[in-house]
Amino acid sequence: MAKMTEHRKLKKWVADMARMCRPDRIVWIDGSEAEKRCLEKEACATGEVIRLNKKKLPGCLYHRTAVNDVARTEGLTFICTKRKHNAGPTNNWMSPAKGYAKARKIFRNAMKGRTMYVIPFSMGPIGSPFSKIGIELTDSIYVVLNMRIMTRIGKDVLKSLGRDGEFTKCLHSKADLDIKRRLILHFPEDNTIWSVGSGYGGNVLLGKKCLSLRIASYLGKCEKWMAEHMLILGIEKPNGQIEYIAGAFPSACGKTNLAMLIPPKGLKKKGYKIWTVGDDIAWMRIDSDGRLWAVNPEAGFFGVAPGTNSKTNPNAVITSRKNTIFTNVLLKPDKTVWWEGGDGKTPSKGIDWMGRPWKPGMLDDNGNVIKGAHPNSRFTAPIGQCPTHTFRLDHHHGVPISAIILGGRRARLAPLVYESFDWEHGVYVGSTMASERTAAQVGKLGEVRRDPMAMLPFCGYNMADYFRHWLKMGKRMQKAPKIFHVNWFKTDKNGKILWPGFGDNLRVLEWVLGRCDKTAGAKKTPIGYMPGARDLDLTGLKLSPDTLKELLSIDKKEWGRELKEQEIFFKRFGSDLPPEILREHKALKKRLG
Numbered sequence: 001m002a003k004m005t006e007h008r009k010l011k012k013w014v015a016d017m018a019r020m021c022r023p024d025r026i027v028w029i030d031g032s033e034a035e036k037r038c039l040e041k042e043a044c045a046t047g048e049v050i051r052l053n054k055k056k057l058p059g060c061l062y063h064r065t066a067v068n069d070v071a072r073t074e075g076l077t078f079i080c081t082k083r084k085h086n087a088g089p090t091n092n093w094m095s096p097a098k099g100y101a102k103a104r105k106i107f108r109n110a111m112k113g114r115t116m117y118v119i120p121f122s123m124g125p126i127g128s129p130f131s132k133i134g135i136e137l138t139d140s141i142y143v144v145l146n147m148r149i150m151t152r153i154g155k156d157v158l159k160s161l162g163r164d165g166e167f168t169k170c171l172h173s174k175a176d177l178d179i180k181r182r183l184i185l186h187f188p189e190d191n192t193i194w195s196v197g198s199g200y201g202g203n204v205l206l207g208k209k210c211l212s213l214r215i216a217s218y219l220g221k222c223e224k225w226m227a228e229h230m231l232i233l234g235i236e237k238p239n240g241q242i243e244y245i246a247g248a249f250p251s252a253c254g255k256t257n258l259a260m261l262i263p264p265k266g267l268k269k270k271g272y273k274i275w276t277v278g279d280d281i282a283w284m285r286i287d288s289d290g291r292l293w294a295v296n297p298e299a300g301f302f303g304v305a306p307g308t309n310s311k312t313n314p315n316a317v318i319t320s321r322k323n324t325i326f327t328n329v330l331l332k333p334d335k336t337v338w339w340e341g342g343d344g345k346t347p348s349k350g351i352d353w354m355g356r357p358w359k360p361g362m363l364d365d366n367g368n369v370i371k372g373a374h375p376n377s378r379f380t381a382p383i384g385q386c387p388t389h390t391f392r393l394d395h396h397h398g399v400p401i402s403a404i405i406l407g408g409r410r411a412r413l414a415p416l417v418y419e420s421f422d423w424e425h426g427v428y429v430g431s432t433m434a435s436e437r438t439a440a441q442v443g444k445l446g447e448v449r450r451d452p453m454a455m456l457p458f459c460g461y462n463m464a465d466y467f468r469h470w471l472k473m474g475k476r477m478q479k480a481p482k483i484f485h486v487n488w489f490k491t492d493k494n495g496k497i498l499w500p501g502f503g504d505n506l507r508v509l510e511w512v513l514g515r516c517d518k519t520a521g522a523k524k525t526p527i528g529y530m531p532g533a534r535d536l537d538l539t540g541l542k543l544s545p546d547t548l549k550e551l552l553s554i555d556k557k558e559w560g561r562e563l564k565e566q567e568i569f570f571k572r573f574g575s576d577l578p579p580e581i582l583r584e585h586k587a588l589k590k591r592l593g
């Protein structure tokens, strides 16, 4: 099967890794339908996946990960550069020598009794000058089946790689799924990723966060482009013109939902239409017109299940009705699936994400309600099945970006939306982003943490240099996108979210586009430009004037505290922090008085 390629370095690397991991067999993945059928059959036979109801969910599979392996483990994720300084103060660091040595001990013989699959994959359309090729070696069929959906895989990728093309070496083994023997290591200087001891999404689908963000952000810095944790959507305006927006929100803060939103009734009359380009990752470069152009390197969604239903996100529901892999959701007796905040009545029974019989209202030892689906349960579905997907997904030049929106999950402080004064101020706003921790990563839920550009867990190099890279990119552009900050999650004193969110977010995006073509009004505030109550189209929305006022208010006391917290965060970068960032911070302090 290795006949599929004449790439000598690739063949040697596969042989070397096999010598370490000792699989019983090596299978090169060609990407064919026949191969998919075989893999599914085998995975069903071992119980690794369960085939779901063929009538109600055709082509769909169900999978559970180990109980201690349900989210990215950032504490076990490392950037391995020769110099510690190049990983920066926000990343875990290990020297490459130590990283390889530690992981080698776990990888040794880890694939005994198993098959090693060789997955050639392309991030971005195969053959595009802006795409990157990776080869993932894995002992998990679940990973192969997911990579099939999330990326472009198989023979054509090898053909495109030729005899000596460059590729990212991605090695993964479940090993024994022991959290004490789990490491997610990135070697940007070697274009290599080693992940061992996990079977969960972002830890093991190495094309996603590991390659397309951590390695790609490093390549982007070297090659003058940007790899960002951003959704991309097109808004077709009533006049037929389509404007594209990219948006950075931390994990589980609304990217998938925004990327496929349905215009609310009141605005639909105007004739808006949404085009989905991507829901998680954007690769952006400056084209000959001096503007920023974005591609989505992925081919599928790895979306959060809980909260997804026909009201909040009908497009996601339609997208995941066939050929979808569901992970850690509730399995119903009729072999369909359910999750908290999903469609339909709460089922009277099922098997929960841990594989135990489940009934609604069951309590654990601490008296807490046991959820049927894990809060970070996910669906993996092909983007092509999304009713709003755009044919431009396969165009290597991507789409031109008019605006970048940055956002987090913040109960207080950040108003619904504000516009930065210019690119430099926008970079400062991005560098100060913060959000409450969600279930997408291991750790204490709800804790506010700094998450610049939603890239804190994904930047493959020193974040001070990352800010500098953003500033430089702005200078290189003839017409840089405008930068905005949004917050769909502001709450009242009782913790109730004030803004309806989801489809209604288009009301905010309409104002954003209005600011880009200078048709929308705004008032100047210390933090940036903000819409007045009349600058937002709220037709058909029941929102009291007081609520709107609260959504668009700035509490100077809270901002005073915020400035202090920013200073603490910035101190971590020492003298590496670009002076522009400190200048913007000082200027804001002055404006707030």
Ligand code: GTP
Pocket (backbone or CB within 6 Å): 249, 250, 251, 252, 253, 254, 255, 256, 257, 258, 279, 280, 302, 303, 304, 305, 306, 307, 308, 312, 440, 488, 489, 497, 500, 501, 502, 505
């Ligand atoms: P990752 O895939 O982890 O990067 O997450 P994401 O940013 O794509 O988040 P996603 O769109 O999956 O949303 C995460 C959770 O936030 C889901 O439970 C959604 O229902 C909820 N959510 C998304 N958008 C909104 C919104 O506008 N308002 C409110 N209140 N909740 C939202």
Ligand code: SPV
Pocket (backbone or CB within 6 Å): 071, 072, 200, 201, 202, 203, 208, 209, 250, 251, 252, 280, 302, 440, 441
């Ligand atoms: C995220 O956590 O930001 C995700 C899911 O998109 S994962 O692929 O696990 O990183």
Ligand code: MN
Pocket (backbone or CB within 6 Å): 229, 250, 251, 252, 280
């Ligand atoms: Mn994400």
